[in-house]
Amino acid sequence: MKSDDPSAGIDRRTLISGLAALPVAASLLPRPALAQGSSSSAPLPSWNDGPARQAIVDFVRATTDRSSPKFVAAEDRIACFDQDGTLWVEKPIYTQVVYCLDRVPAVVAQKPALKSRAPFKTILSGNREAIAKLSLHDLEEVLAATLTGMPVEVFQAEVNKWLASAKHPRWKRLYTDLTFQPMQEVLQYLRDSGYKTYIVTGGGQDFVRVYAQRVYGIPPEQVVGTMGGTKFGYAKDGKPFLTKEPKLLLDDDHAGKPQGIHLMIGRRPRAAFGNSVGDREMLEYTGAGDGARLMMLVLHDDAQREYAYGPANGLPDSKVGTFTQALYDEARKDGWTVISMKNDWKRIFAFD
């Protein structure tokens, strides 16, 4: 076990590199991006015709047509989706990390002794250069202080409140508005075809569960993420409650993704979608099963409409959502389909 931090699944090596781009404040204008419930006769309307869209349609047809040799029984239709960079924007830094940094003032208000201590003092200073230089250990301390130590219902309320007001620095929109419309359509298309859709994220399981239902149409029990322990206790009125503990149960990234899938689902997915080296083992595990399987990787190659990054694009590795050349080569070799945001998607967001 690498650490006792429940959010250790986040690739933290330099995830604070984008901190300088963050806004200082956000105004109130809640407008959640709801998962669209409709399916038309032509699935995936936000996708251009091409090999990526075709791979999805072919897979669904092959596995749901009873006359197909690749037909899959309804109960075995499991599809897993990474979140950051696959279902929504992950730049300049992971949304959950923004949340943790934004929570620091409130945490310090409750525990004034933290005010003069290193990472908290730096974050409170608002000095973006200094914040960007925080060590991994410093960041872990911030994550533990902001994600644990409170009853689960209190945490859920805090996340909900933050999501209703915090805005992305580039689009000036709620983070939950920044889901990829083409991927929302894939989720809906698969569900309409009898698939159970799961999120399998390196982010905190409890964090993503707060909004997964209204944003993606995915219930809490179908969110697999980095898992922390809880502690059972009784309130003064005798009512039992669970407190989030700074104890890591499973780091749901890289090899942790198939481990998390086994733990939470108990069977091998038929389809898996990712966008970085953290998803490689999940796609390998999915592809190692018999029959029809669908493995896809989103390539961020659209600097104009979203972002372009990663060595597979010939661009520097920004350490968030790393898509290496080796991953690209493995995709080609193993028949995984790479989705070009630039070429395969007619639009990126529902508001486009």
Add this chain to the structure above:
Amino acid sequence: MKSDDPSAGIDRRTLISGLAALPVAASLLPRPALAQGSSSSAPLPSWNDGPARQAIVDFVRATTDRSSPKFVAAEDRIACFDQDGTLWVEKPIYTQVVYCLDRVPAVVAQKPALKSRAPFKTILSGNREAIAKLSLHDLEEVLAATLTGMPVEVFQAEVNKWLASAKHPRWKRLYTDLTFQPMQEVLQYLRDSGYKTYIVTGGGQDFVRVYAQRVYGIPPEQVVGTMGGTKFGYAKDGKPFLTKEPKLLLDDDHAGKPQGIHLMIGRRPRAAFGNSVGDREMLEYTGAGDGARLMMLVLHDDAQREYAYGPANGLPDSKVGTFTQALYDEARKDGWTVISMKNDWKRIFAFD
């Protein structure tokens, strides 16, 4: 919200009314101990009229009737069931422990060095007196040796093979035949009423998942149990696989049950069923929520048709499925319903 259950859109009443028109004489068909897919106009046919049956029917009506002040939205209908002693026989010892003891010869054949070592040597001797005296530590060693160290698929195949032949000493039947028919009817009745049914067991999550679908109609992802870690690796042909590791992630008993429910489901159940002190915290946690809640405990008070045991019966504590007087008192105080096997159940097993 839309359910991800692919059959959620099917009108079950229509299906059932259509069944009556079928020419096949259902009574002539063999009646396996499988979860029955049918519900009649009178639910829970193996239950006698009384407060226990009434509590279940009242709860379902109150939470599924849209005009009821206690109506519960479909997505919040979660019901959790302990397994050992609640859904099937747990005497003379837990079925999974029988499996582990039965596996010892095969494990020793693979690792001959174990043959002369303490717990394994004792078990191989067949000396029941000596086996009954094994310490908890000895037993844990046996569990680790028989439940871990192999790929998950190998484990599943071994359990399936054992279940197909091992017989209970009293009834001389497969263990999977020894589920309680009245509880199978509760599972089905709740599912027919839009509830997601979960097993929440102190037994091994991977063990119970092997047969939960065919025996209870519960898919692997709806089995919450004691959880072990897995290790991700690659076979010689490059295919990835998971190995079961002797690493405890969560002991799903007592306080571990609400913890496991939070981890695996992420929301509080509406109904919980148990039979021992290991289920107390799960029932307390369920009861602490708002609105209609159903908490029930099976009391084993039928020595003739099954077993009678536990201090709440005025009988000695046999350490398996302990139902203490304190638990009984808490049930009365908090409005939990105690199910008397003797008085509430017309029959115990499907083969009765």
